Each structure stands twice: as structure tokens, then as C-alpha cells.
Amino acid sequence: MADQKAPRATSNRSTTPVSDSFKEYISSQWADRPDSEVAPLEQAPFTSVRRAKLSALHAGKRLVLPAGQAKVRSNDTDYPFRAHAAFSHLTGWGADTVPGSVLVLEPAVDGHDATLYFRASAGHDSDEFYANSDIGEFWVGPRPSLAQVGSALGIATRDLADFEDVVATSGPDTLLIRAADPDLTRRVDALVGEAPALEVVDTVADRAAGLEILTRDVSELRLVKDAYEIAEMRAAVAATKRGFDDVIDDFPEIVAHTRGERLVEGTFNRRARADGNTVGYDTIAASGDHACILHWTRNDGVVAPGDLILIDAGIELESLYTADITRTLPVSGTFSDVQRLVYEAVLEAADAAFAIVKPGIRFREVHATAMAVIAEKTAEWGFLPVSAAESIEPDKQYHRRYMVHGTSHHLGLDVHDCAAARRDLYIDGTVEEGMVFTIEPGLYFQPDDLTVPEAFRGIGVRIEDDILVTADGAENLSIGIPRTAADVEAWISGAAG
Structure with missing residues (x-):
């Protein structure tokens, strides 16, 4: 994973060491951290059924369901992160969701294939570990591995960096929960060229009400609880x-x-x-x-x-x-x-x-x-x-x-x-x-x-x-x-x- 500086770090108060000697020293002498096995969560079979129901409604469409990003409370202080309800409903990932995660349902021969993209744990050889106050382990704690999350939720997982390929190939057949991650929505809109392509609706009444079909469908999916x-x-x-x-x-x-x-x-x-x-x-x-x-x-x-x-x-x-x-x-x-x-x-x-x-x-x-x-x-x-x-x-x-x-x-x-x-x-x-x-x-x-x-x-x-x-x-x-x-x-x- 490429090094990433904290986007909101302020140079007028930063005291993070930058010498090569420090980088070499802080990157060494760490004990191995085994990728401990994680048992499937009890909600995993239920979320699989929910995804299948959504898949049946949108054959041939790519469905993008972001968890969303942290929201600023004041300057560089965020509100506690809470994933978008549709994301949590379809993944089973709750309070420990990694911000910025995205569930993608790709059209397949039989329904859709689900992949969960998220920022996996960074190694100690990356300066993210100690220098990035937004996501670095020294600052906010370790993130789970791809294997751990995949095992717990019963969903294929990939690193968030790979999600860029999804964004780059977005088109009129991409349906997106638009309110979940406004920055992502703007990026996809720019590629599609016309936002209404992502706002397909069934009726004139729906269009007049400004309803978006994917947002509507994931909402209606929750009307009856399992x-x-x-x-x-x-x-x-x-x-x-x-x-x-x-x-x-x-x-x-x-x-x-x-x-x-x-x-x-x-x-x-x-x-x-x-x-x-x-x-x-x-x-x-x-x-x-x-x-x-x-x-x-x-x-x-x-x-x-x-x-x-x-x-x-x-x-x-x-x-x-x-x-x-x-x-x-x-x-x-x-x-x-x-x-x-x-x-x-x-x-x-x-x-x-x-x-x-x-x-x-x-x-x-x-x-x-x-x-x-x-x-x-x-x-x-x-x-x-x-x-x-x-x-x-x-x-x-x-x-x-x-x-x-x-x-x-x-x-x-x-x-x-x-x-x-x-x-x-x-x-x-x-x-x-x-x-x-x-x-x-x-x-x-x-x-x-x-x-x-x-x-x-x-x-x-x-x-x-x-x-x-x-x-x-x-x-x-x-x-x-x-x-x-x-x-x-x-x-x-x-x-x-």
C-alpha cells in the first residue's frame, strides 16, 4: 500500500519525526501479528438472502452501496462514524465498519457477485502506521484483514485501492446509493456524464418525488424484518x-x-x-x-x-x-x-x-x-x-x-x-x-x-x-x-x- 499522509495534518503544529533514521527504526522490530481466524457472524446467512432479493430486482445492473465517510464535526475532529443503513443491512457490518468501505454487486450469470472493498490493515513499513492521524493504527487502532472480514461476513473482500477499477468503469448500468458518499457520487457522475442515468425510476410519480430506485429498493427491503x-x-x-x-x-x-x-x-x-x-x-x-x-x-x-x-x-x-x-x-x-x-x-x-x-x-x-x-x-x-x-x-x-x-x-x-x-x-x-x-x-x-x-x-x-x-x-x-x-x-x- 502506498504511503499516505494525513489529509488534514497541519504543518504549523506537526511534530511527527521525518528523518530516515526514525523511519527505519519505527518500521523494525515488531512482533508478527497472526491473522487470527474469525468465525462467521450469525447475521451472515441473513445478509446473503437480503442481497439475493436486491439482486433479483436489478438483473444486469452494477449496484454500488457505500458505507460512507466520516463527517467533520469541527475542523479536524469528526463525528463518530456510522455506516449507511443500506450498507450495514446488506453486509452485516455494524459499529466496527471501516469508513470508506463499499459493497459492490456485479452482474453475473446467475444474479450478482458480491465484493466488499475496504481499507485493509497497513503494514508497519508504511508511514500511514504512525503519521496519518485519520487512519493510522497508532492513532485510531488496527483495522481487520481482508480474510478476517470475509470470514466473518461471508463476502468476498478486496482492498479499497482496487475499487478504483470499479469507479473507472462506471456507466449507465451502474446504480449507486447517492446520498451515502457524496464525493464518490460526484466522481461517478463525472464518468457517466449524466446523473439521471443513475436515478432510474419506475414511474412519473417517482421521478416527480425525486426518488432514486436503488435507494428506494434497499429501503423497502427493510420493511419486513427477518x-x-x-x-x-x-x-x-x-x-x-x-x-x-x-x-x-x-x-x-x-x-x-x-x-x-x-x-x-x-x-x-x-x-x-x-x-x-x-x-x-x-x-x-x-x-x-x-x-x-x-x-x-x-x-x-x-x-x-x-x-x-x-x-x-x-x-x-x-x-x-x-x-x-x-x-x-x-x-x-x-x-x-x-x-x-x-x-x-x-x-x-x-x-x-x-x-x-x-x-x-x-x-x-x-x-x-x-x-x-x-x-x-x-x-x-x-x-x-x-x-x-x-x-x-x-x-x-x-x-x-x-x-x-x-x-x-x-x-x-x-x-x-x-x-x-x-x-x-x-x-x-x-x-x-x-x-x-x-x-x-x-x-x-x-x-x-x-x-x-x-x-x-x-x-x-x-x-x-x-x-x-x-x-x-x-x-x-x-x-x-x-x-x-x-x-x-x-x-x-x-x-x-
Whole structure:
């Protein structure tokens, strides 16, 4: 492998030795590092099946699925690397993916041949080893060998340098996950000469929506989870429950701190790093009025007795599968009468939505069922200018003032999984066994909302669970995390006791 200097090394602070004597010395007297055998990972047979399904959709096309590159956070500091979901889904390579890796499916007589290109371990005779702060072993640790990764994942492997031959021969029959690696996309576009050749779509509607066929297809491939994925989802939920338990245990310290929301975030994130890879998304720790801000992630407020705290959090495993769960807790351990009224309305909406889930229904029915309850409750409390029946009409929707978000989204490698799937397979699609999605109704009464009594203002409640569709119904994967008002109060009381 050719020597490579760190592309972001700055000469005004570099102190890396450059003398020939140093190079000779640092390249010598290293013990042999045996290429230890690696057993095939349990996901390998599943990823082979997934690749075969994708292959059947694109006979004769070269399919290029990059893992992506590290993204800059500040100057020469990067965010932690996370591979593109399509790459991980089709390779089985999770949190330890080498940045810049690319999966290529080349057309063959019978389907496609899969090859995984990545930057293999460099020898100590290369100055990359000590001088390249981006990828050098001295800086970021050793990379696995081609043989180790090939054995673990059950895929043929080649050095990333050989991928240049793939790029150089790209043409109209090359389909690329364009968003995964923008620099690679620009290089391929320049060779093809016309980007639309890589954006083949089936219908005028798809073209109008800007959908790319390969991105669409790999997204739709994840709508139904296989046995390995379901097991990972169960494990992610179990880890997330431990994270919520940790937060409950730390309530005294959290309440005592001037930025208790930050402590909630820190406590949960500690569990995520201990039991998984990291959090699946930025933790929402929204206490008091902050619970009415749907994506509150600043988490810099107090957690005051008498308030509710809405915690929306999920742990991502090393496989990159994540949970997504919300619980709303009374900080003092007991709901007030108004808090309980709102909480139980949201719970009723969640339970009603869950009750209809089974194969064969339309996905949009889950949302409609929850919204019917939200409309009934807000009308019953006198908050709507019309009846509940009138409000749910498409041209009315007054009740949506208090819940503007949707009730469900698919879940898996991405917290909002399958996002590029076609509408007629997602929101308008038929629910199938093996799908995993959230049910998360809520009610949010903004602190300055004059349509509701003062006692309701500043109360925000969401209850979110992760749902697995079974052969004849559904399973709430997160049912073990207390969710009824009585169970939540007992949960907090037990920790305090």
C-alpha cells in the first residue's frame, strides 16, 4: 500500500519525526501479528438472502452501496462514524465498519457477485502506521484483514485501492446509493456524464418525488424484518429499559441539579455506551414546558417536583439496530389530577391503536385509530370548536393542534427506518408479519395556548412503544417498561424506596 499522509495534518503544529533514521527504526522490530481466524457472524446467512432479493430486482445492473465517510464535526475532529443503513443491512457490518468501505454487486450469470472493498490493515513499513492521524493504527487502532472480514461476513473482500477499477468503469448500468458518499457520487457522475442515468425510476410519480430506485429498493427491503433483526430489536429494547431504570434510580440527583435534564441525558447515554454502541438518536429529556417541544434536545432545564418529564430515548446496539421509546414521568412520583387525565387519554389512544394491529390492515389505520381517541378526548374537554366527529374530517382536524405529529413510523437500523419507501408501501401500505414500528400518540398543551384551561397549559405527554407484527396480531416489545399511570408511579416509588 502506498504511503499516505494525513489529509488534514497541519504543518504549523506537526511534530511527527521525518528523518530516515526514525523511519527505519519505527518500521523494525515488531512482533508478527497472526491473522487470527474469525468465525462467521450469525447475521451472515441473513445478509446473503437480503442481497439475493436486491439482486433479483436489478438483473444486469452494477449496484454500488457505500458505507460512507466520516463527517467533520469541527475542523479536524469528526463525528463518530456510522455506516449507511443500506450498507450495514446488506453486509452485516455494524459499529466496527471501516469508513470508506463499499459493497459492490456485479452482474453475473446467475444474479450478482458480491465484493466488499475496504481499507485493509497497513503494514508497519508504511508511514500511514504512525503519521496519518485519520487512519493510522497508532492513532485510531488496527483495522481487520481482508480474510478476517470475509470470514466473518461471508463476502468476498478486496482492498479499497482496487475499487478504483470499479469507479473507472462506471456507466449507465451502474446504480449507486447517492446520498451515502457524496464525493464518490460526484466522481461517478463525472464518468457517466449524466446523473439521471443513475436515478432510474419506475414511474412519473417517482421521478416527480425525486426518488432514486436503488435507494428506494434497499429501503423497502427493510420493511419486513427477518429473525435476526427481530432478535436485535428485542435486545435493543431490553437495553433501553435498563437505561430508563438508571434514570429513575438517579432521580434524586437529577432533581437536585440546576440542569437536571442534562443528567437524564447523561445517565441514559452512559447505559447506551455500556450495553450498546451509542444512543439511536439524540435523547429528548423534556421537563415541564419543554415536553411541549416535540424535538427538545437542548436538555438544559431543571427537573422540578410537580412537573412531568418526557423522555424519548433508545439504545443502538453494535449491530446498529435501535429502539425508540418514550415515557412521561411525574417527577414527584405521583400524577396530579390533570396530569393523570391527560396521561390516561394518551394511553387510551395508544392502546386503541395497538388493538387493531394485525397483518392485512392499512398502516395508516394505526394513526387514524389513535387520532379518533385524541379527537374524542379534546372534544369532551371542550377544547374543540366542533364535535369530535366533525374534527376528524380531513378538512377540519382541529384536534391536531394538540398533536401535530404522526402516530407511527417503521423502526430498525434507522430510527425512522425505510424512509425512502414508496408511499403505497409505507403509509398507504398493508401491514405484514415481521414489520416493526412505533405507536406514539401524544397531547401537548403549549404554555401560551389560550384554547385550553390554565391548568392544562405546559403539560406534554407522549407514550411510545415498539411494536412487532405477528402472524395473527401484534406484540408490544416494550411492554416491560411501565406505561400505565399506576405502574409508572409504582416504578418511581420503588426506586425511591
